[in-house]
Amino acid sequence: MTRVAGPALLLAPARSYAEHQTIWGALPRLGPRQLVDLVGAAGLTGRGGAAFPTARKLAAVAAGSNAVVVANGAEGEPASRKDRTLLHTAPHLVLDGLQLAARATGATSAYVYAPEDTMRAVVAAAIAERRDAVPVAIVFAPDTFLAGEESAVVSAIERRPALPRTTPPRVFEKGVQGRPTLVQNVESLAQIALIAYRGPEEFRRGGTDAEPGPRLVTITGAVAAPGVYEVPGGSSLGDLLYRAGGLSEPIQALLVGGFHGGWVPLDKHAARLTLSRTDLAPYDAAPGAGVIVAQPARTCGLVTSAQIVSYLAGQGARQCGPCRNGLPTLASTMGALAAATPSRGLDVEVQRVAALVERRGACHHPAGTVRLIRSTLRTFTAEVGRHLTGYCSVRPELRRAS
Amino acid sequence: MSEQLQIDWTACDGRGGCAELLPELLTLDEWGYPLTASASGSIDVPDHLVAHARTAVRDCPLMALRLLRT
Numbered sequence A: 001m002t003r004v005a006g007p008a009l010l011l012a013p014a015r016s017y018a019e020h021q022t023i024w025g026a027l028p029r030l031g032p033r034q035l036v037d038l039v040g041a042a043g044l045t046g047r048g049g050a051a052f053p054t055a056r057k058l059a060a061v062a063a064g065s066n067a068v069v070v071a072n073g074a075e076g077e078p079a080s081r082k083d084r085t086l087l088h089t090a091p092h093l094v095l096d097g098l099q100l101a102a103r104a105t106g107a108t109s110a111y112v113y114a115p116e117d118t119m120r121a122v123v124a125a126a127i128a129e130r131r132d133a134v135p136v137a138i139v140f141a142p143d144t145f146l147a148g149e150e151s152a153v154v155s156a157i158e159r160r161p162a163l164p165r166t167t168p169p170r171v172f173e174k175g176v177q178g179r180p181t182l183v184q185n186v187e188s189l190a191q192i193a194l195i196a197y198r199g200p201e202e203f204r205r206g207g208t209d210a211e212p213g214p215r216l217v218t219i220t221g222a223v224a225a226p227g228v229y230e231v232p233g234g235s236s237l238g239d240l241l242y243r244a245g246g247l248s249e250p251i252q253a254l255l256v257g258g259f260h261g262g263w264v265p266l267d268k269h270a271a272r273l274t275l276s277r278t279d280l281a282p283y284d285a286a287p288g289a290g291v292i293v294a295q296p297a298r299t300c301g302l303v304t305s306a307q308i309v310s311y312l313a314g315q316g317a318r319q320c321g322p323c324r325n326g327l328p329t330l331a332s333t334m335g336a337l338a339a340a341t342p343s344r345g346l347d348v349e350v351q352r353v354a355a356l357v358e359r360r361g362a363c364h365h366p367a368g369t370v371r372l373i374r375s376t377l378r379t380f381t382a383e384v385g386r387h388l389t390g391y392c393s394v395r396p397e398l399r400r401a402s
Numbered sequence B: 001m002s003e004q005l006q007i008d009w010t011a012c013d014g015r016g017g018c019a020e021l022l023p024e025l026l027t028l029d030e031w032g033y034p035l036t037a038s039a040s041g042s043i044d045v046p047d048h049l050v051a052h053a054r055t056a057v058r059d060c061p062l063m064a065l066r067l068l069r070t
Helices: A017-024 A032-042 A054-062 A082-089 A091-105 A116-128 A150-157 A186-198 A200-205 A237-243 A277-283 A301-314 A321-338 A346-357 A365-379 A381-388 B017-021 B047-059
Strands: A068-072 A109-114 A136-140 A181-185 A214-221 A227-232 A251-256 A262-265 A291-296 B003-007 B026-028 B034-036 B043-045 B065-069
Touching (some): A017 A091, A032 A054, A032 A091, A032 A186, A032 A200, A054 A091, A054 A181, A082 A091, A082 A186, A091 A109, A091 A116, A091 A181, A091 A186, A109 A116, A181 A186, A186 A200, A214 A251, A227 A237, A237 A291, A301 A365, A321 A346, A321 A365, A346 A381, A365 A381, B003 B047, B017 B026, B017 B047, B043 B047, B047 B065
Parallel strands (some): A068 A109, A068 A181, A214 A291
Antiparallel strands (some): A214 A227, A251 A262, A251 A291, B003 B065
C-alpha cells in the first residue's frame, strides 16, 4: 500500500529554540520507566544502521549506574546525508531526544558527537539556547568511515583516536570512563522526542506495522532530485525513487544500506519491495540507515563495487591483522576483476580471502565489506563471467575478439 | 559450562605462539594470524586442552588471548 507522505515531523524546520517550542510545545515530563515503555510501544529501532530495538538498549544502559548518553551524528557513511540534514534542520528535536534518553537511563553526562562544521554551524549555538537538566558537551567526529562505530565514539569522547575497541565489554556495560554508555544515532533521538511529544500510536501511524514510524532516507545516484527525504516506514523502493524525482536515466540496480549494504537488481518486482527487513533480507540488505544509491545502467556494477571496496580498504583502522592485510588484497583483486583482466579464478580468489577476513577483527568493518563483495558477485554474476574472459558489457573498448 | 578462547585482534601481532601450543584448535593464515576451523569464529576449548590453552594465554607476548568460561 502506498502511504501518502504527511507533513514533515523529523524535518520540521526550527531555526531557534523558540521556533522549536512553537511547533512542539513543552517537553513532556515523563519518568524513566514511562519513557522506556513508550519507546517500546512505538516499536522504534535504531536509525544508525544496526536497527537494534531502542527500548531494549535504553533498558540495558538504565540497568547500570552513572550512565553517559551520546548523540551520534558522525555519519561516516559517504552515501548518507540524513544526520547532517537533521542536525541542520531540527537540532532541538535531537537535543530533546538526548535529554529524554538521559532521563530514561539515569545518565549524568551527555555528549553530541558530530563533524566540526555541523557543530560550529548549528549544534553549539542550539545547545547554548537551552537550559538542559543534563549538561551537554560536544566532541568533534573525524571524517572517517569508522568514526560512528559505537566503541570508536567512546574512544573519541575519551580524547583518544576514534577507532573501534575490542569487545566484550560492550559500551552499554562499560563505555566512556568505564560507565554504561548509550550511543544513539541522532535520528533515533529525534524519534524518541517525537514519540514523547505525540505518543506511540501516532508515531506508529507514520509507517507500517512491520516498520512503524517515519524515517529519513538519503537517495542519490541516477535520480532527478537526489537528497534527504522524510518518508513513511515500509515505503516501497518505487515510492522512494518517486519522491526523489524519479529516475534521471535507466538504472540496473539499487545499492541499499550504503557501502556495507547489498545490491537490489532492477527487475519487475524491485519497485514493489518495501524498505523493510523482510523484503530486503533475500538480498542480504536491510533498511539500515536508509541509504539508497541508484546505479545507472550505463556504468559497470563491478567497477563501482571495486571503487567502494578500495575506499573501505583505505578506511580500516589498521588495528587487526586479518582486516589490515585482507581488505587491501580484496580491493586489488576486485580491481583486477573490474578491469576485465582475462583470468581464471579471480572470483574464486575473492571468495577465499573474503572467508578469511569476515569474522576476524575487533569490529564489523571486514564483515560489512565482505557482505558488499558477496552481494556484488551474486547480483552481477553475468558481468563477472564476461569480465573473466576479458569482456565488459558497458565498456566496448574492452571487448576482445572471440 | 565450557571454556572459550578469545582473541583481542587489536593486540594480536601474528607472532604465532598460540598456534604452536594449540595445533588442534589453531592454524595460521597466510599473514601469520591465528585461524580457527570453527565457522562461527568462537573457539570452544575442550576439557583436555584447557591446560594448553591457559599456557597459550599466559605466554602470548602481546597478552592478546583470554579464556572465558561460558
